[in-house]
Amino acid sequence: MSSILYIVVPCYNEEEVLPEAAKRLQQKAEELMSSGKIDGKSRIMFVDDGSRDSTWQIITELHNKNKMFSGIKLSRNRGHQNALLAGLMTAAKYADAVISMDADLQDDINAIDDMLKEYYNGCDIVYGVRSKRKKDTFFKRFTAEAFYSIIKFLGVDIVFNHADYRLMSRRALNALSEFKEVNLFLRGLVPLLGYKNSVVYYEREKRFAGKSKYPLKKMIAFALEGITSLSIKPIRLITVLGLLIFLVSIGMLVYFLVRWLIGATVVGWASVICSVWAIGGLIMLSLGVIGEYIGKTYLETKERPKYIIDTELI
DSSP states (O other), rough: OOOOEEEEEEEOTTTTHHHHHHHHHHHHHHHHHHHSOOTTEEEEEEOSSSSSSSSSHHHHHHHHHOEEEEEEEEOOOOHHHHHHHHHHHHHHOOSSEEEEETTEEEEETTHHHHHHHHHHOOSSSSEEEEEETTTHHHHHHHHHHHHHHHHHHOOOOOHHHHHHHHHEEEHHHHHHTTTTOSSSHHHGGGGOOOEEEEEEEEEOOOSSOOOSSHHHHHHHHHHHHHHHOOOOHHHHHHHHHHHHHHHHHHHHHHHHHHHHHTTTTOSHHHHHHHHHHHHHHHHHHHHHHHHHHHHHHHHHTTTSSSSSEEEEEE
C-alpha cells in the first residue's frame, strides 16, 4: 500500500524561484503517484517564513489552482530551522512520511525516488548527502568541510555534507516533537532519534534564481548555533586551556627564579605586555563562550513558542 508523502519546502523571499520549483515538484509528485509509489493524497507544502515579497501570494495562487499544493504562513520571520520545523510538525498530522528540501532547486528532486525506496525498505530517516562539492567556490567548500570536521570533533553526531534534505517517517517526526529546546539545529537533533536510517547521495546544483539566504555572517551564526546547541566541549576546552596556562605560569615562575638566583635577571617590558594581552584576550574569549551558553539557557527557560502560524492552506 502506498504511503502519503508530504514535501515540505521552507520559503523566504523566494518569488523568483517558487514558480519553477512548484512546477518541478508537481511533475515529480504526479510521476510518483502514477507509478504507485505514493498515495494520491500526497501534497507539496510551502512554508512562508515571513517573506517581504510576493512569496505568499504565489503560494496562495498555487493552492487555489491545484489542491496538491498546500501552504503555511508564519506570523513573522522565525528563521529557516523554525520554519522547517513548523512545516514538519504540521505535515506529520496528515502524512506517513515527509521530505524536507529547500526552494532554490539545488537539491536533486530525482533523489526522492531513492529516498522512498529506502523508506519502504524500513528506514525511518533517509539523509540526502552531497556526493561532491565541485561546484562550490574554494572558500565555500573549505569552510563547509571545516565546519563538519569541527562539529564532529566537538562530539556532535552529524551526517557529513548533509543539510536539511531528508525523509522522515511519521514515527520519527513524532519523536522529534519531543525535543523542546528553543535553539534549533535539526541536522544535529535528527541523528539523536536513533531510528533506522540510510543515506542517499546526490549532486547539488547551482541555485536556480535569486540570492542565497545564507551569506557568510548568517553561516557563521548558524555554525555557532549548531556547536553551542549540541555540545558543551567549548566550555571544557576553556577549562583545559586555563589549566595549561596555569602550568605554563608555574614553569615561567621557576625559570625566572632560577635566573634571579644566578644573577642573570634582565628587566624588560615586552614579555609583560605580551602576557597581559594574551591572558586578557583569553579571558574575554572565555567569558564570551560562557556568556553564549548562559544566553541560550536564558532563552530556553522562557519557553517561548518556536513559531506562530498565521494562516494554513491545507
